[in-house]
Amino acid sequence: MEAPLPPSRRRARDGLRGGPARGHGEARRGPAGRDRPPVGRPPREALAGGGTDLNIERRDIRDVTILVLSGKLMGSEDAAHFQNLIKELLSGGRKKILLNLGNLSWINSTGLGILISGYSSVKNAGGVMKLTNVAERIQAVFLITKLSTVFETYQTEDEALVTFGG
Numbered sequence: 001m002e003a004p005l006p007p008s009r010r011r012a013r014d015g016l017r018g019g020p021a022r023g024h025g026e027a028r029r030g031p032a033g034r035d036r037p038p039v040g041r042p043p044r045e046a047l048a049g050g051g052t053d054l055n056i057e058r059r060d061i062r063d064v065t066i067l068v069l070s071g072k073l074m075g076s077e078d079a080a081h082f083q084n085l086i087k088e089l090l091s092g093g094r095k096k097i098l099l100n101l102g103n104l105s106w107i108n109s110t111g112l113g114i115l116i117s118g119y120s121s122v123k124n125a126g127g128v129m130k131l132t133n134v135a136e137r138i139q140a141v142f143l144i145t146k147l148s149t150v151f152e153t154y155q156t157e158d159e160a161l162v163t164f165g166g
Contacts, residue, residue: 054078056085064096064164065089066157070103073111086118095127096164100157102133112145119150132160 053072058065067085072078089097099115107115122129130152134142142148154160 054081056082058085060094061161063094064098064161065094066098066100068100068103070105072106073104073114074106074108075110078111079114079117082114082118083121086121090121090125090127095122095125097122097127097129098157098160098164099129099131100133101131101135101138104135104138107138107141112141112147116147116150128164130154130160130163132157 053074055070057068057070059068060066073082086097089095097118119129132154133156134153139148139153142151142153152160152163154163
């Protein structure tokens with residue numbers, strides 16, 4: 001009597017192929033039969049960030065431009081949108097910028113880089129960028145990353161506006 005074959009050899013003998021181990025490279029089928037991303041990796045849209053995740057509303061009060069960010073700040077399209085807006089403001093002589101982050105639901109490391117890049121652009125142009133209405137969970141990220149020492153942060157827009165003077 002022959003020894004039984006291990007499962008991998010039985011599949012090979014029967015013409016069946018074994019796929020990669022779960023989560024290693026190929027999409028899996030979801031409950032509805034649609035492809036799902038590999039285990040442990042976010043869908044491609046989440047990696048890229050997608051410009052639709054960030055909305056920016058602009059208001060000018062005297063010589064201060066208030067940018068109200070809402071949604072998620074997390075990708076390369078968001079970076080391009082934000083940087084273009086900052087460049088447009090600076091080229092138009094608007095060098096006092098207040099970012100209202102009260103409606104920002106999420107920020108990742110790329111989003112932090114976007115804010116730092118904007119801050120650097122404004123500072124290099126002789127301007128000032130401050131933050132207001134920062135949600136507790138986002139303020140915690142600033143504390144952990146030590147960015148709370150870089151950005152001047154205020155509870156309300158009115159409180160921040162007073163600090164710009166003029």
